[in-house]
Amino acid sequence: MRPRIELLEAAIPVPHERVTPARLAIVEEEVRRIRAVVKPLVVDEETMLLVDGHHRLMVLRRLGARRVPVVFIDYARDIESVAVNLHGASTRRLEAVLGAGGSHTRGGRGVVVVRDPAVLVEELARRIYPPKTTIHDTWAKRVIWRVPLSLLY
Structure with a gap:
């Protein structure tokens, strides 16, 4: 199967995590x-959930990009596993979802795989969680596609 990679309107991807100011500054400096x-950002085709690239998306939106590169x-098919960092009250709902179903393993320091x-x-897709609440394992995170900023405005 060939991956679907394209430029998508910057307003469409649905983030599920906040970003950290320090990492945002580093990513912005590199992009500039x-x-x-x-x-490219990794986006679920059905829900438009942003799986990977929260800092890149925020930088591009801040810079006024109308489009963003996505894979x-x-x-359900392409995510091999997800490490979820349970941060207490801020991730209580995720903990309830995990308790209701799904195969998972508890690790140390509140991490569930x-x-x-x-x-x-x-x-x-319903809530914004703390930074790095989830770490998705997928082939799509290894895709490289260098897109000049000039193509995104």
Whole structure:
């Protein structure tokens, strides 16, 4: 199967995590310096959930980009596993979703590895969680597509 990669309107991807100011500044400096984005955002084709690239999306929106480079995935098929960092009260709803179903393993320091990630997609699309609440394992994060900023305005 060939991945679907294209430029998407910047307003469409649905973030599920906040960004950190320090990381945002680093990403913005890099994007401005090379005048390009090297990795596309990873977006679930059905829900438009932003799976990877929250800082890149916020930088591009801040810079006024009308479009963003994305690689589309099928969340249920293309996500191999998800590590979920349970941060207490701010992730209580995620913990309830995990308790209701799905195969997962508890790790140390409040980390849960979810082996049936489909149980998460709807919940992630509903709320904004703390930075780095989820770490998705997917082939799509390895895609490289250097897109000059000039193509995004």
